[in-house]
Structures are given as structure tokens and as C-alpha cells.
Amino acid sequence: MELSAIKDAFDRVTKKQKLSCSKTQEAIDLIRQEIESVLDTLQSVNNTDHELDYKTVLNELKASLLKIAPLSQMEGTQKELNLALTKYGKLHEKHFNPDISKAYRNVDIDIHTLNQIIANHFYRQGLFEIGDHFMSVVGELESAAIMKSPFLEMYQILEAMQNLNLEPALNWAATNGDKLAQSGSDIVLKLNSMQFVKILQNGSREEALHYARTHLSPFATSHMTDIQKLMGCLLWTGKLDRSPYHALLSASNWDKLAEELKRQFCNLLGQSYNSPLSVTVAAGVQVLPPLLKFMNVMAGKKHEWQSMNQLPVLVELDREFQFHSIFVCPVSKEQATEDNPPMLMSCGHVLCKQSILKMSKNSTKMFKCPYCPFDIDAAQCKQLYF
Amino acid sequence: MDLDPRQYENLAVNDNDIHNIVLSYLIHNCYKESVESFIACTGAKQPTDYLEDMDKRKRIFHFALEGNALKAIELTEQLAKDILENNKDLQFDLLSLHFVELVCSRKCTEALEFAQTKLGPFGKEPKYMEKLEDFMALLAYKEPEKSPMFHLLSLEYRQQVADSLNRAILAHLNLPSYTAMERLIQQATVVRQCLSQEAGKDGPPFSLKDFLKS
Structure with a gap:
């Protein structure tokens, strides 16, 4: 999964948040300075016999605070932060689909x-x-x-x-x-x-x-x-x-x-090194993203996916999760199954059972191997077990 | 097929040269009685101080050959103190001979003690590590003669070490490490092989053994 985009978005949010925080702190510091300055003035007058017009002092303070304009200062950075947060949320939803129900099959599970x-x-x-x-x-x-x-x-x-x-x-x-x-x-x-x-x-x-x-x-x-x-x-x-x-x-x-x-x-003990549960989860994590992506594209065809015999898309799994060999018949281009197993011909080449039956007209006649000049007798073919 | 004798039969060979070649071979290999008989028979000139040194060398050679390496080392140091000091490889080979002797005598604890004190210091140099491991592996076997390192217990191996020691002593005494006889045979063999190749013969390469039989 490509997480660098999410990381970048997260970094942008933290950057904007820090900027917003420092701007807010700056504004608060300026306001505090102005208020402390006025308090000092008032205090010094109290200690002397000078008359002071409190109204004038407070008006001056008001003017200073308006000049600082803390709200407009903070508003800009706060907007940028909100925008970055919104983008991050959307990106999160795009990458981490919370609803995986589209990508699983309703299989009867033996609870035991x-x-x-x-x-x-x-x-x-x-x-x-x-x-x-x-x-x-x-x-x-x-x-x-x-x-x-x-x-x-x-x-x-x-x-x-x-x-x-x-x-x-x-x-x-x-x-x-x-x-x-x-x-x-x-x-x-x-x-x-x-x-x-x-x-x-x-x-x-x-x-x-x-x-x-x-x-x-x-x-x-x-x-x-x-x-x-x-x-x-x-x-x-x-x-x-x-x-x-x-x-x-x-x-x-x-x-x-x-x-x-x-x-x-x-x-x-006759058991694998990793527990079946951990293997299943690890493999599942790998295949879920492409499946979810596919299911989002094929949103209207859910029933079709439920009844398919194999996955609708090619899903790459790491080598550690590949436990069984897969054989695809070079003639029919179909994957071998229990009903249609791979068969070894006398020349050493391998085809699926159905292809051999088709080419030998249901084992009634000899046929030529598609890969070499050998004549093959269907009765001589042996099933291969991978 | 032999070379045409006409190519070499007219070359004059001095009897004295042949005597010296044979004599140097006998002295090199410490065949004392043979040397004395040969000098008596041929009237060849007797080399100076050869007898005393030959005696010592003979004893050293035989001690090494019997696996009594400590005695060989002792006598070598008496004869020439710095031979082994200047030749670490030879020193290692002689000490390892003694180790092998202890292993063969089933004195494993003693062998281990000896290896740790005498052979251990060589382990600091990578070139001795592999050899050391070979020798130490002998200790893992209850019957070292049946181990994959059995060649280290063989007479051939002792012969090899004894030869190396003998050559080192000869070099120290300013005598040739290899006898003229050996060198002549080696040179003749190489020449004959080259001539065979040049002549483009399809037959087998020149073999000294076969030549001496003919």
C-alpha cells in the first residue's frame, strides 16, 4: 500500500497546526504586553498624586488591540489548518476503506x-x-x-x-x-x-x-x-x-x-512455522486493497462476484504465501482443477486431462503432442500431482 | 620415443662433475657411510667440515621423521639458533608434528595444553588459522587415524616437514637447499617435455619413470 501520500498529508497538517499555534501564541503575547503596559501605567499613577483619565487609557488600549487585530491574524492560519485537515480526512478515506464487506464472500464457516x-x-x-x-x-x-x-x-x-x-x-x-x-x-x-x-x-x-x-x-x-x-x-x-x-x-x-x-x-508437529491465522491475516492484508479497488469499479455487479469460481482480478501474493503450484494448460489456457488435472504424456510434456480427451477423441485415437513429434496414446498418460 | 642419441653422445661429461653431483646428493641426504665408501672408491675430494654437520643433520632429520619434533627443535637450535626464529612456517610445522604425536599417543589433555601454549600464538596470523583448525579437529575423533585429516598423521607428512627442516639447515650452512642431482633431473624433464610438445607428438608426455625403465 502506498502510504507516502498519507504521510505527506499528515506532515502538512502538523506543519499548519504548528504555524497556527505559533501565530495564536504571538497574538496572545502581544495582547498580554499591551495589557501589562496599561496596568503598569495605572499602577504608577496610583503611587503618585497625578490625576489620570482612566477612560483615555482604556481607549488607547482598545485602539492598540484593534491595531494588533488578533482575530484576522489567527483566522488565516486557522483556515489553512482546516483545509489541510479536510484534505487529510479525504485521503484517509480513500486509502483506508473502512467497509471491506464488498471484498469478501459469504462463505459458510465451520465455527468449531x-x-x-x-x-x-x-x-x-x-x-x-x-x-x-x-x-x-x-x-x-x-x-x-x-x-x-x-x-x-x-x-x-x-x-x-x-x-x-x-x-x-x-x-x-x-x-x-x-x-x-x-x-x-x-x-x-x-x-x-x-x-x-x-x-x-x-x-x-x-x-x-x-x-x-x-x-x-x-x-x-x-x-x-x-x-x-x-x-x-x-x-x-x-x-x-x-x-x-x-x-x-x-x-x-x-x-x-x-x-x-x-x-x-x-x-x-506437522505444522507450519507461522500459525494459519497469522498467514491468513498477512495474506489478506496484501490482497484486500486491489480487491476493494476492483469492487468499487464493479459496484453494480456484486452478485456476479459472489458466484465466481475464481478471483475476478489477478492478485499478486508474495512468495511466502505461495504454497501450491498452479498449472495452466498450454492448449486450453485453463487452470488445472481436481476434475481437470494435469497429465504427463509419454514424451514428457504436460497437458490438462480435458485437452487430452479432446485431442484423442475421448481416448479413441492417437494424437500428436503439440510440442514435439511424438505420437501420444491417451491411455499411457499419467496424472501429475504437484 | 627417445631422442636421437647423435644429438648428445658427443658431449663430453667430466667424471669429476658426475662424482660431485653424486657426492652432493649423498651428503644432502646424510648417507654418511655411503659418502665414505664413495670417497674411498673414487678418490673424490673430501668436503671440509661436512662430517660433523652431516651427523647433526642426520640426527635432526631422523628425529623429525620419527615425530620426535621437540628433540629435532632442540638439536636444530644447538646447530643454528636463529633458523627457527627466522622461519615461522617451519617452527609451526615442527611444533604441530609434536602435537600430532601426542594425539596419536592418545594424550589428548597434554596435546590440548601443548596446542594452547605453543601453537595458540600462531592463531593470531590468519595464514596459520586454517592449518591450526585442521590439527585441532584431530582432537574431535576418538580414532584420529580414521578422520578426514588422517594425512597429518602419515609418514609422508613427517617426511615433508623433515625435508623442509633439512633444506633450511643446509641453506643456513651456505650449502644448496636442493641437490644438483634434483635440479638436473627437473631441468631435463622440463626440456624433454618442451621438445615433445615442439615435435608435436601425439603420444603421452615425457615421464621420467618410464624413461628410467627403458
């Missing part, structure tokens, strides 16, 4: 699933009390415990890591070592490396060596470069901060490791 998604979000954020309270309010407290327990363990590990205690994390890694290795994760090495560095920093060289030979040696062949660096650290026991390896002591390493642990933990 929605509650589960919300509770899951709370639990994986570590907001256990809120999650429990929410689940009790919606009357689903029984399923809360099952959903919560793995994340409780995760946050206990993360909390310990915040206190520079890796024991719970190492125990978890040891228990799940095989699964982690299968998924290609090297977090076991990272955790053991961090523990090794911690031991070294405490100045215990023999303990560090023993730890390395017990816990790091299994990685010595697969991660040789890492092990070489770590073993090199032994030369700087107790003074690692002044060594070529001082980067290993950076606090950011703990943060990165905690992130990685969170990622791997969720992976073992």
Missing part, C-alpha cells in the same frame, strides 16, 4: 474449526492463559489441553534458552534426533555447538574437550568445517571474546537458534 485456528494461534504464540480463557468461553476446553501441551513444552525450552540454559533443548533434540536427521535438520549440531561454546566461555578446557568428543564427533565427517572451527576455539578457552571466533559469542546466535528450534519443533 475457526475456534481451533484462533486457539492454536494463541498457544503457538505462548499466550496460554488467553488461549485457555478463549476455549472455555467457546466451550471447547477439552480439546484445549491436547492442542496446548506440545507448545507448552516448546515454550519451556525457549524460556530456558532465554536464560542461556540449553539442557531442555538438548534433551528434546536427543529424543527426536532420528526424526530431525530424516528431515535434514542440523539443529542437533547447532545446539551442541552452542553448548560447547558455553562450556568454553566458562573456561573449562578439559570439560569442553570431553563434550566435543562425546557430542560433536558424530558430526565430524558430515560437518567438518564447523567442527574444525569449534575445535579451533579450544585454543582460546576463557578468552573467546578476544579470539578470531568471537562471532560465536554474539547474542544474536541465541535468537537465531531459538527461531530455528521453533521452526523444527513445529515441523515435527
Whole structure:
């Protein structure tokens, strides 16, 4: 979303407001000066025996105040401020549409699933009390415990890591070592490396060596470069901060490791790193503006949009939100669906099922691949799964 | 295929030159008994002070080859105090030989102590960092012989360090670091390779091994 226009408008308002404020203050100061001057005059006369025409003094004051003309001075700047404020309001309305109802579909939502998604979000954020309270309010407290327990363990590990205690994390890694290795994760090495560095920093060289030979040696062949660096650290026991390896002591390493642990933990649970709710909201924020814009243009055709099978406009989503491959048939130019899946032909090219059926006259005859000289038998085509 | 002998058979080679070449090779490699036999047989001129220095060099060379680097260092410093002071690379290689010996003897705590006190100071220079990491990585293995750095435990590696030390001592004694024999063979090999290329032969490049067999 382009926010610079709003920022500029806001800056203009603040500028005008400051100007108006200073002009008002200026006028007030001048008025105060005039009044104080008259008061001084009156006071000095009271202290002497001189006669004074009060009426004349007050008339002079009135004339001075008219000359200052505070209202006309303030009026101009106030008008400019009001104008800037009005423009800002309009710009705000233009950019931030408060009514998003035009851009959503009336979809039947399973409330139970929605509650589960919300509770899951709370639990994986570590907001256990809120999650429990929410689940009790919606009357689903029984399923809360099952959903919560793995994340409780995760946050206990993360909390310990915040206190520079890796024991719970190492125990978890040891228990799940095989699964982690299968998924290609090297977090076991990272955790053991961090523990090794911690031991070294405490100045215990023999303990560090023993730890390395017990816990790091299994990685010595697969991660040789890492092990070489770590073993090199032994030369700087107790003074690692002044060594070529001082980067290993950076606090950011703990943060990165905690992130990685969170990622791997969720992976073992068969869940994505980000909660479905946060992904949905983040993706929604990205697609709402173009949809709203489109719906404003197509204001009269709401019913048509409600019944469409796909979005009426191409909406670009960032790579992080692209979870599934999409196949568009090069012959029919249509997107593949469950009923019309992509099919791999014997030559290696891919078309949609409908196109193959059409070209093979319902699988009754051979046909030529549109991309190469191969003759294709529809019966030999295999469905592709992305 | 060999070069036409007519191109070189008329070149006169002085026997004395050949004797000197062989003698310098034997002295360089500390083959003391062979040197004495050779001088006795050929009546070649005996180089001055060579025996005493050769004895010392031989002992140093063998200590290095056996992995007893500390003894090699001690004797080297007796022979020429400033050799190792002026040659940090050689000093590092010798100290690392001792470290390897400790690792092979499974004296890991001692090896670590030695590395920290003697090898550690080299770590301040980036060029030694990589080597240091290689050596230190040996400690991660219960059987360093089976580690990817096993070559550091090999006889070939010790031979390499012993050779470097021997050459450094020879240079210090104002003797050639490389024997005339080595240089002649190297030069001859290069010349033959160049001639082969110029002749545009399709066959394999000149090989000294094959030539000596023929």
C-alpha cells in the first residue's frame, strides 16, 4: 500500500497546526504586553498624586488591540489548518476503506474449526492463559489441553534458552534426533555447538574437550568445517571474546537458534512455522486493497462476484504465501482443477486431462503432442500431482 | 620415443662433475657411510667440515621423521639458533608434528595444553588459522587415524616437514637447499617435455619413470 501520500498529508497538517499555534501564541503575547503596559501605567499613577483619565487609557488600549487585530491574524492560519485537515480526512478515506464487506464472500464457516485456528494461534504464540480463557468461553476446553501441551513444552525450552540454559533443548533434540536427521535438520549440531561454546566461555578446557568428543564427533565427517572451527576455539578457552571466533559469542546466535528450534519443533508437529491465522491475516492484508479497488469499479455487479469460481482480478501474493503450484494448460489456457488435472504424456510434456480427451477423441485415437513429434496414446498418460 | 642419441653422445661429461653431483646428493641426504665408501672408491675430494654437520643433520632429520619434533627443535637450535626464529612456517610445522604425536599417543589433555601454549600464538596470523583448525579437529575423533585429516598423521607428512627442516639447515650452512642431482633431473624433464610438445607428438608426455625403465 502506498502510504507516502498519507504521510505527506499528515506532515502538512502538523506543519499548519504548528504555524497556527505559533501565530495564536504571538497574538496572545502581544495582547498580554499591551495589557501589562496599561496596568503598569495605572499602577504608577496610583503611587503618585497625578490625576489620570482612566477612560483615555482604556481607549488607547482598545485602539492598540484593534491595531494588533488578533482575530484576522489567527483566522488565516486557522483556515489553512482546516483545509489541510479536510484534505487529510479525504485521503484517509480513500486509502483506508473502512467497509471491506464488498471484498469478501459469504462463505459458510465451520465455527468449531475457526475456534481451533484462533486457539492454536494463541498457544503457538505462548499466550496460554488467553488461549485457555478463549476455549472455555467457546466451550471447547477439552480439546484445549491436547492442542496446548506440545507448545507448552516448546515454550519451556525457549524460556530456558532465554536464560542461556540449553539442557531442555538438548534433551528434546536427543529424543527426536532420528526424526530431525530424516528431515535434514542440523539443529542437533547447532545446539551442541552452542553448548560447547558455553562450556568454553566458562573456561573449562578439559570439560569442553570431553563434550566435543562425546557430542560433536558424530558430526565430524558430515560437518567438518564447523567442527574444525569449534575445535579451533579450544585454543582460546576463557578468552573467546578476544579470539578470531568471537562471532560465536554474539547474542544474536541465541535468537537465531531459538527461531530455528521453533521452526523444527513445529515441523515435527506437522505444522507450519507461522500459525494459519497469522498467514491468513498477512495474506489478506496484501490482497484486500486491489480487491476493494476492483469492487468499487464493479459496484453494480456484486452478485456476479459472489458466484465466481475464481478471483475476478489477478492478485499478486508474495512468495511466502505461495504454497501450491498452479498449472495452466498450454492448449486450453485453463487452470488445472481436481476434475481437470494435469497429465504427463509419454514424451514428457504436460497437458490438462480435458485437452487430452479432446485431442484423442475421448481416448479413441492417437494424437500428436503439440510440442514435439511424438505420437501420444491417451491411455499411457499419467496424472501429475504437484 | 627417445631422442636421437647423435644429438648428445658427443658431449663430453667430466667424471669429476658426475662424482660431485653424486657426492652432493649423498651428503644432502646424510648417507654418511655411503659418502665414505664413495670417497674411498673414487678418490673424490673430501668436503671440509661436512662430517660433523652431516651427523647433526642426520640426527635432526631422523628425529623429525620419527615425530620426535621437540628433540629435532632442540638439536636444530644447538646447530643454528636463529633458523627457527627466522622461519615461522617451519617452527609451526615442527611444533604441530609434536602435537600430532601426542594425539596419536592418545594424550589428548597434554596435546590440548601443548596446542594452547605453543601453537595458540600462531592463531593470531590468519595464514596459520586454517592449518591450526585442521590439527585441532584431530582432537574431535576418538580414532584420529580414521578422520578426514588422517594425512597429518602419515609418514609422508613427517617426511615433508623433515625435508623442509633439512633444506633450511643446509641453506643456513651456505650449502644448496636442493641437490644438483634434483635440479638436473627437473631441468631435463622440463626440456624433454618442451621438445615433445615442439615435435608435436601425439603420444603421452615425457615421464621420467618410464624413461628410467627403458
